[in-house]
Amino acid sequence: MAKLSFNKPLCKGCGLCVTACPKKLLSLSKTESNANGYFVAVIENEEACIGCAACATMCPDCVIEVER
């Protein structure tokens, strides 16, 4: 299983990671925003993550790190 960490203060809620995930595990939170006012990306079902790092590769702001 892979482990994802989000550097949430840097997230801009752009959604590029959401479209990039082949397992459709990511979404933009409807409730959690950061200090800049952006709704941040969150992972729903981390057990299903295959650690492909497609999300991190498409993130323009280096928010996501993937350990596997």
Add this chain to the structure above:
Amino acid sequence: MAKGFKKTKMLTDTPFHYCPGCTHGIAHRLTAEVLEEIGAEGNCVGVAPVGCAVFAYNYFNCDMQEAAHGRAPAVATGIKRVHPDKIVFSYQGDGDLASIGMAETVHAAARGENITVIFINNSIYGMTGGQMAPTTLEGQKATTCQAGRIPELNGNPVNVAEMLAQLKGPSYIARVGLFDLKHVMEAKRAIRKAFDMQINKKGFAMVEILSTCPTNWGLNPIDALEWSKNEATKTFPLGVFKDITKEEE
């Protein structure tokens, strides 16, 4: 297969100031990752443009020099000639590289200066609020061509990669996109190649990266990538336009 993903040490911890979903951030990261891969840490100098990437000197974890608008290839030429053992690159937008700096670009390429140029083509002047660039597509709206670019009135878009590939000086000229994972990985390979050319003293290498400007295009970041993939590539097809190592084979 790469194991996981960690931010490269060739980027500083300063947060990017770019708009949400702007692919300047991906282009920065790919360039920095390649710098790390080739072991350029402590031995490289970047030249920042005028445009949205004007603060690139805060983001790349190496020596950086800010150039006057469009003059980055001339500044990089000077740095490389004084420090031939350093890896020297410029990072420039299309207004910077293809409009005010077109002469510097063409002549650095024609001289075959041994530098690497990262060219961000987002079809618009981002920083100043969305004016028409030399790379604005036919029919594309900008604040200075509100009905869409009309060639008879506004001129034709400039295909920088194809144009420079006609010159004798360049060693490697490619155009890449950042539409999805596959294209981002391809873009990184092209950037690596452009730096390898410099390491092997082959002369001027440029990677033109089709980038997005969601803010001035008036599109959300995901639609902006789609537009880049489906519309920008009609005028700016991806490909390798020059590669002297292929010609030598």
